[in-house]
Amino acid sequence: MKKLLLFTTMTAALNLALIFSAGAATYGGSATGAQVTVPATGTAIRAATGTLSISGGAAEAALLVGDIPGSATAGVASLAAGAMHSAIVGVDETRGEASMADITLTVSNNTVTADFLMARSTASCGPAVTGNSRLTNLVINGQAITVTGAPNQTVALPNGTAIINEQIPSVVGTSAELTVNALHVTTTDPVTQQQLADVLLATVDAKIDCAAGSPPNHHSVTGGGWIIAETTGGKGTFGLVAGDKPDGSSMGHLVYIDHAIDLRVQSTSVTFNGTCTFSGEGTGTMSGVSGPVSFTVAVTDHGEPGTADTFQINVSGQFQYDSSLNPQPLSDGNIQSHNLFCP
Numbered sequence: 001m002k003k004l005l006l007f008t009t010m011t012a013a014l015n016l017a018l019i020f021s022a023g024a025a026t027y028g029g030s031a032t033g034a035q036v037t038v039p040a041t042g043t044a045i046r047a048a049t050g051t052l053s054i055s056g057g058a059a060e061a062a063l064l065v066g067d068i069p070g071s072a073t074a075g076v077a078s079l080a081a082g083a084m085h086s087a088i089v090g091v092d093e094t095r096g097e098a099s100m101a102d103i104t105l106t107v108s109n110n111t112v113t114a115d116f117l118m119a120r121s122t123a124s125c126g127p128a129v130t131g132n133s134r135l136t137n138l139v140i141n142g143q144a145i146t147v148t149g150a151p152n153q154t155v156a157l158p159n160g161t162a163i164i165n166e167q168i169p170s171v172v173g174t175s176a177e178l179t180v181n182a183l184h185v186t187t188t189d190p191v192t193q194q195q196l197a198d199v200l201l202a203t204v205d206a207k208i209d210c211a212a213g214s215p216p217n218h219h220s221v222t223g224g225g226w227i228i229a230e231t232t233g234g235k236g237t238f239g240l241v242a243g244d245k246p247d248g249s250s251m252g253h254l255v256y257i258d259h260a261i262d263l264r265v266q267s268t269s270v271t272f273n274g275t276c277t278f279s280g281e282g283t284g285t286m287s288g289v290s291g292p293v294s295f296t297v298a299v300t301d302h303g304e305p306g307t308a309d310t311f312q313i314n315v316s317g318q319f320q321y322d323s324s325l326n327p328q329p330l331s332d333g334n335i336q337s338h339n340l341f342c343p
Helices: none
Strands: 025-038 042-048 057-065 077-090 094-107 110-124 128-136 153-157 160-172 175-188 195-210 220-228 235-244 250-258 263-271 277-286 289-300 310-317 332-338
Touching (some): 025 094, 042 057, 042 077, 057 250, 057 263, 077 195, 077 250, 094 220, 094 235, 110 160, 110 332, 128 160, 128 175, 128 195, 128 332, 220 310, 235 310, 250 277, 250 289, 263 310
Parallel strands (some): 077 235
Antiparallel strands (some): 025 042, 025 195, 057 077, 110 128, 110 175, 153 160, 160 175, 175 195, 220 235, 220 332, 235 250, 263 277
16 A cells, blocks of 8 residues: 555546644645746646645645646747646645646747656655656657656756756755656747746645644545546546545545547545545536536555556446446556555
């Protein structure tokens, strides 16, 4: 069983645990799907959780479509991405996750594509920090990039740089913080040396300041990635998080897209019962038909790196849909459980 961090890139790319905390520490941080800054036009942000309360808890955001059109940046940059998911949780430690799928980024005449991006960051008492990123089938300006997994891998652009798995740690006294950006692209004008664009994809910042005390024992599951849907043969991207609050109520989100039939499901509520199967209500679209749906999701967590984890979704209501007869192994992505056994 993997020690959680939250959600859920369904993608929503459904990349993390949603849980709330007691006063064993103070917490902070945030998670964001995409942030594109162009000095001439400002900053466009997608799937941002906002800042985690110092008392802990959870914050989450998800989008079926996280596009940023070129019109928002005066043509300097544009982004197409789906199943965008972000989550940040503070309980015994602070964990954050952000993910997305089917990415196409253009910025200052550079083109970046990837099947899947995910970033994770954890800040814990000790204090200590850990983090990682996943980028699948990354191509920059037509060149396939071998992702090493090492922090701060840099690729030179004609007019800038692309940093893969950017990590910015800080451990001082009783506090710890780690920012992880799956991909950070900056471009500059070669003549004036002024910045043209600053793009962050799947960015997570986890903070903690530790104090004596015993954390609560809450439960959650998070994740993001994609499967091959057995019933349609299509790519099913997802992002999710489900967990319990201190008062015993549920919180979380789900985004799911089956690309073979353009089926889309986004949750409006999640019911978590303390197991690795959760249900919810939401809206769905299939074959041009949209309306309210109910869903049940079952996941398993078989440890790192996540490719042995499984995902399954069943949808009813406006239409009927089953991704598979049995849970399918992830083609890419990761499920993480916290205080849950998900074999």
